[in-house]
Amino acid sequence: MALVWAKDMLEKARDGKYAVGQFNINNLEWTKSILLTAEECKSPVILGVSEGAGKYMTGFKTVADMVKAMIECLGITVPVALHLDHGTYEGCYKCIDAGFSSIMFDGSHFPIDENVAKTKELVAAAHKAGLSIEAEVGAIGGEEDGVVAAGECADPDECKMIADLGVDLLAAGIGNIHGVYPPTWPGLSFETLEKVKAKTGKMPLVLHGGTGIPTDQIQKAISLGVAKINVNTECQIVFAKATREYIEAGKDQQGKGFDPRKLLAPGAQAIRDLVKEKMGIFGSIGKA
Numbered sequence: 583m584a585l586v587w588a589k590d591m592l593e594k595a596r597d598g599k600y601a602v603g604q605f606n607i608n609n610l611e612w613t614k615s616i617l618l619t620a621e622e623c624k625s626p627v628i629l630g631v632s633e634g635a636g637k638y639m640t641g642f643k644t645v646a647d648m649v650k651a652m653i654e655c656l657g658i659t660v661p662v663a664l665h666l667d668h669g670t671y672e673g674c675y676k677c678i679d680a681g682f683s684s685i686m687f688d689g690s691h692f693p694i695d696e697n698v699a700k701t702k703e704l705v706a707a708a709h710k711a712g713l714s715i716e717a718e719v720g721a722i723g724g725e726e727d728g729v730v731a732a733g734e735c736a737d738p739d740e741c742k743m744i745a746d747l748g749v750d751l752l753a754a755g756i757g758n759i760h761g762v763y764p765p766t767w768p769g770l771s772f773e774t775l776e777k778v779k780a781k782t783g784k785m786p787l788v789l790h791g792g793t794g795i796p797t798d799q800i801q802k803a804i805s806l807g808v809a810k811i812n813v814n815t816e817c818q819i820v821f822a823k824a825t826r827e828y829i830e831a832g833k834d835q836q837g838k839g840f841d842p843r844k845l846l847a848p849g850a851q852a853i854r855d856l857v858k859e860k861m862g863i864f865g866s867i868g869k870a
């Protein structure tokens with residue numbers, strides 16, 4: 583199946599009261615693990631690519647070509663969207679050219695007027711090229727590619743202003759942060775989420791910072807209009823843990839060279855297990 587744009591799969595998710603997972607990719611192993619798990623679970627999936635991960639993989643074109651070829655070679659039949667995560671203005675244009683099916687423009691750090699102007703321009707460019715577009719209001723806290731922000735609650739009127747520009751998905755800060763939540767985290771602000779929903783109507787909403795949010799809060803957010811949940815840090819944690827355990831158990835043929843395919847296999851399996859668990863929590867299994 584060719585890449586699909588995120589809008590259709592997320593409108594279906596919103597109506598069906600489940601969420602589609604966006605799992606960030608950093609290399610071939612992660613991509614393969616996520617695609618195989620989505621196929622096994624008959625679940626739609628979104629592959630997220632940060633600007634940093636795009637650079638690491640030598641550029642967005644390499645990523646798009648790798649993902650498309652992998653979908654074909656693995657015989658993936660479930661809907662897959664390839665989405666730029668927290669894109670800059672320039673990064674959005676690069677992904678449109680590279681063949682992504684969806685972009686996120688993160689203008690949350692600009693004054694609202696500048697966020698509006700740039701988002702409006704990118705909505706037109708994305709739609710002309712057949713991509714869906716996500717915008718963000720209210721910076722998500724934590725660290726993403728070296729940019730650190732405190733968790734904010736978005737202003738519902740600003741959300742409406744951005745939603746009315748024709749974006750397909752909206753990420754609104756509701757106290758969520760990227761990375762591991764500190765023990766003092768007060769939880770998601772459902773009051774903000776309800777106000778944003780009331781102002782933005784049927785717009786599918788996006789929850790960033792999916793790592794470590796308790797299941798009951800995830801499911802409540804879905805019941806209130808969240809249709810896409812982003813998970814990145816948890817993939818990194820399980821991958822690192824499985825790799826470390828493999829090495830510490832002396833299974834990496836220390837001193838005799840090593841087989842990278844064997845060394846990376848436990849981490850790849852750990853990502854498969856995690857993605858399957860998340861798809862169960864998000865309710866997307868069997869929805870492809």
Ligand code: 13P
Pocket residue numbers: 606630667668759760761762789790791792793812813814815816
């Ligand atoms: P986590 O790293 O907290 O899972 O958040 C991922 C994310 O929101 C990517 O945009």
